[in-house]
Amino acid sequence: xxxxxxxxxxxxxxxxxxxxxxxxxxxxxxxxxxxxxxxxxxxxxxxxxxxxxxxxxxxxxxxxxxxxxxxxxxxxxxxxxxxxxxxxxxxxxxxxxxxxxxxxxxxxxxxxxxxxxxxxxxxxxxxxxxxxxxxxxxxxxxxxxxxxxxxxxxxxxxxxxxxxxxxxxxxxxxxxxxxxxxxxxxx
Numbered sequence: 001x002x003x004x005x006x007x008x009x010x011x012x013x014x015x016x017x018x019x020x021x022x023x024x025x026x027x028x029x030x031x032x033x034x035x036x037x038x039x040x041x042x043x044x045x046x047x048x049x050x051x052x053x054x055x056x057x058x059x060x061x062x063x064x065x066x067x068x069x070x071x072x073x074x075x076x077x078x079x080x081x082x083x084x085x086x087x088x089x090x091x092x093x094x095x096x097x098x099x100x101x102x103x104x105x106x107x108x109x110x111x112x113x114x115x116x117x118x119x120x121x122x123x124x125x126x127x128x129x130x131x132x133x134x135x136x137x138x139x140x141x142x143x144x145x146x147x148x149x150x151x152x153x154x155x156x157x158x159x160x161x162x163x164x165x166x167x168x169x170x171x172x173x174x175x176x177x178x179x180x181x182x183x184x185x186x187x
Contacts, residue, residue: 004030004138005109007097010116010155011089012163018087020166023096024158026151027104028076033151036075040154043068051147054160059171066161066175072154073182079103080162081186090118094126098133099186111137116152118142158183 006028013021028036044050047065049057057065072078079100083092097113111130118126120143130137144152161179165172 003109005101005104005106005111006030006033006151007100007111007113008116008149008151008155009093009097009113010152010159011093012159014089018085020163021083021086021089021092022159022162022166023081023083023093024155024162025079025096025100026076026155026158027079027100028151029106029109032075036072036154037150039072039075040150043072044150044153049157051153053147053153054157062161062164063171063175065157066172066179069157069175070178070182077103077184078158078182079184079186080158082162082166090122090125091129093118094122094129096186097126098130098135100184101130101135102133103184103186109136111135112139112141113137114141114144114149114152116144116156 008026009023011021011023043065046068048061049065054062079096081096093115097115101111113126123140123142126140126142127137161172165176
């Protein structure tokens with residue numbers, strides 16, 4: 001049982017004016033963090049996506065990445081949630097992190113969420129929501145860029161894939177069954 005739980009969160013859809021908003025999360029224990037990072041970096045290199053955001057990758061490297069993605073499922077948990085119309089992005093990301101954390105069977109685990117792209121001023125809002133739900137956290141890191149943190153790039157990849165699947169990008173359809181089987185949808 002881990003005493004520390006890491007959640008790496010990325011979102012997509014703010015550019016749609018609130019018509020589409022997805023949050024993808026990578027959850028991993030302290031013990032599994034380095035193994036997941038190493039395997040992800042190997043997968044990223046093998047697919048040709050080395051250090052790139054999803055939107056900067058070509059379809060061939062995306063397909064190669066998605067082909068091997070299910071191999072990471074044994075090392076962490078992968079969550080996502082889509083939201084209907086609305087623009088309260090900060091609350092939506094925080095609620096998704098809290099819901100994913102509550103799904104873990106380790107009530108003693110202390111959460112460290114690392115959230116891509118949110119303004120550091122959002123930290124108190126996220127902290128208040130976590131406290132209101134009885135979720136213990138060590139620190140909340142916001143504003144971290146996925147280029148500098150491999151597991152945020154993994155969350156970015158999941159968010160990008162889910163967005164592409166949702167918007168009907170043809171390359172994403174063949175991989176959807178395998179990839180979706182490892183992704184836990186939060187209600």
